[in-house]
Amino acid sequence: MEDLLECKNLTKQYGNALPALQNVSLSIKTKGIFALLGRNGAGKTTLIRILATELKQSSGSASINGMDTSNDAKKIREQIAVMPQEARLVPWLTPRQTIYSYLLYRGFSRSEAASKVAGALARLELGKYENTLNRHLSGGVKRRVLLTMILATEAKILFVDEPTTGLDPVIRADLWGKLNELKKTHFIFLTTHYLEEAERLADMIGILENGKLLGLGTLDQLRSIVKYQYSIRIMQGTTPDIETRIGEVIKSADGSTQIFTTETDAEEISKKLVREKKRFSIYPISLEDIFYYLVRKPIEEDTIHNPIGKNGVHED
Ligand SMILES: Nc1ncnc2c1ncn2[C@@H]1O[C@H](COP(=O)(O)OP(=O)(O)OP(=O)(O)O)[C@@H](O)[C@H]1O
Ligand SMILES: [Mg+2]
Structure with missing residues (x-):
C-alpha cells in the first residue's frame, strides 16, 4: 500500500539558526487522523508548511500519496486543504462570503462554489451565522468557519494546525465530534497541545521535540516504547x-x-x-x-x- 505520507531525512534550517527539523523520517499508511505533538517551537508548523508545499526543505524529501513536495507541488495543492495556525478571517466579510470567495480562488465555478457553501455551512451547523460579519463572531465560531472553509474544498487530505487552541471545553468537544466524523472519509494531519485530544482522536501519533521525531505509532505502540x-x-x-x-x-x-x-x-x-x-x-x-x-x-x-x-x- 502506498504511503499517505512519507518523509525521508527531512531537514529544515531557517538561516543560521539551529535546524527547525532534523532528519525527520516517517511513513504513515493508516487513514484517519495523524496527530503531531510537540512543545512550542518543536517544528510542527514547519513540517506542515513543507508538506503543504508552502516552504522548501533544506534537505531530504517528503511525499503525500506518492506525490513529491518538490516535483509535484501543483498536484499536491489540488488535493489538500490547510487550516494554518495563524489563520484569521477578514473581519468585514460574512462566513458565507468568506467560504464562497475561497472556493472561487480554489478554482470552482460560481455555481459550484455557491452550492458547496450551503452544504459545508450545514455540515458544521453554522447556518445561523452565515450572514453575520466575521468580526462579530466568537473565537470558537471563527475556528469553525475556518474548518468549514477547508472542508468545502472537498480535498480529502486536510492539514489542521492547532484547530482547537483557545476554544472552550464544550466547543472543543464539539469539534472533536466533527473531526471524528471527518476522519472516516479524510486523512487529517492535526497538531495539538492537548494530549487528551490526540489520545481521543488520533489513529497515529508523532512526538516532535527540537526538530527531531522522538516517537511515532499508535497509542499502544508508543506505550511500548x-x-x-x-x-x-x-x-x-x-x-x-x-x-x-x-x-x-x-x-x-x-x-x-x-x-x-x-x-x-x-x-x-x-x-x-x-x-x-x-x-x-x-x-x-x-x-x-x-x-x-x-x-x-x-x-x-x-x-x-x-x-x-x-x-x-x-x-x-
Ligand atoms: N519563518 C521563520 N523564520 C525563522 N525561524 C522560524 C520561522 N518559522 C519558525 N521558525 C523557528 O523554527 C522553529 C520551529 O518553529 P515551528 O513554528 O515549526 O514550531 P511549532 O512546533 O509549530 O511551535 P508552536 O507549538 O509554538 O506553534 C522555532 O525555533 C521557530 O522559532
Ligand atoms: Mg506551530
Missing part, C-alpha cells in the same frame, strides 16, 4: 522508601513523587502504599506520561549533568 506501563503519583510529604530497581522516580516541584514502573512492580508498590495508608493515585500510563517521558530526557541530558542520582531519584 516507554519501558514502564504504570504511573503512580504519591502526594506531597508521603514519599516512601523507593528502591532504584522498581523504575524511574521523579520528584516534582509541588512535592509529589511520580513513579513509572512495570505492571508487576506497580502491584507490589500499590499494595505497600495501601498498607501504609499513603495518599496516591495509580493508572496505566497516558499519552501525557509518554509525552513527558520522551521530551524530558533530551532536555535533562543537555542541561543537567547527572539527572539520575545515586538512588535513581532525580529532582525537577
Whole structure:
C-alpha cells in the first residue's frame, strides 16, 4: 500500500539558526487522523508548511500519496486543504462570503462554489451565522468557519494546525465530534497541545521535540516504547522508601513523587502504599506520561549533568 505520507531525512534550517527539523523520517499508511505533538517551537508548523508545499526543505524529501513536495507541488495543492495556525478571517466579510470567495480562488465555478457553501455551512451547523460579519463572531465560531472553509474544498487530505487552541471545553468537544466524523472519509494531519485530544482522536501519533521525531505509532505502540506501563503519583510529604530497581522516580516541584514502573512492580508498590495508608493515585500510563517521558530526557541530558542520582531519584 502506498504511503499517505512519507518523509525521508527531512531537514529544515531557517538561516543560521539551529535546524527547525532534523532528519525527520516517517511513513504513515493508516487513514484517519495523524496527530503531531510537540512543545512550542518543536517544528510542527514547519513540517506542515513543507508538506503543504508552502516552504522548501533544506534537505531530504517528503511525499503525500506518492506525490513529491518538490516535483509535484501543483498536484499536491489540488488535493489538500490547510487550516494554518495563524489563520484569521477578514473581519468585514460574512462566513458565507468568506467560504464562497475561497472556493472561487480554489478554482470552482460560481455555481459550484455557491452550492458547496450551503452544504459545508450545514455540515458544521453554522447556518445561523452565515450572514453575520466575521468580526462579530466568537473565537470558537471563527475556528469553525475556518474548518468549514477547508472542508468545502472537498480535498480529502486536510492539514489542521492547532484547530482547537483557545476554544472552550464544550466547543472543543464539539469539534472533536466533527473531526471524528471527518476522519472516516479524510486523512487529517492535526497538531495539538492537548494530549487528551490526540489520545481521543488520533489513529497515529508523532512526538516532535527540537526538530527531531522522538516517537511515532499508535497509542499502544508508543506505550511500548516507554519501558514502564504504570504511573503512580504519591502526594506531597508521603514519599516512601523507593528502591532504584522498581523504575524511574521523579520528584516534582509541588512535592509529589511520580513513579513509572512495570505492571508487576506497580502491584507490589500499590499494595505497600495501601498498607501504609499513603495518599496516591495509580493508572496505566497516558499519552501525557509518554509525552513527558520522551521530551524530558533530551532536555535533562543537555542541561543537567547527572539527572539520575545515586538512588535513581532525580529532582525537577
Ligand atoms: N519563518 C521563520 N523564520 C525563522 N525561524 C522560524 C520561522 N518559522 C519558525 N521558525 C523557528 O523554527 C522553529 C520551529 O518553529 P515551528 O513554528 O515549526 O514550531 P511549532 O512546533 O509549530 O511551535 P508552536 O507549538 O509554538 O506553534 C522555532 O525555533 C521557530 O522559532
Ligand atoms: Mg506551530
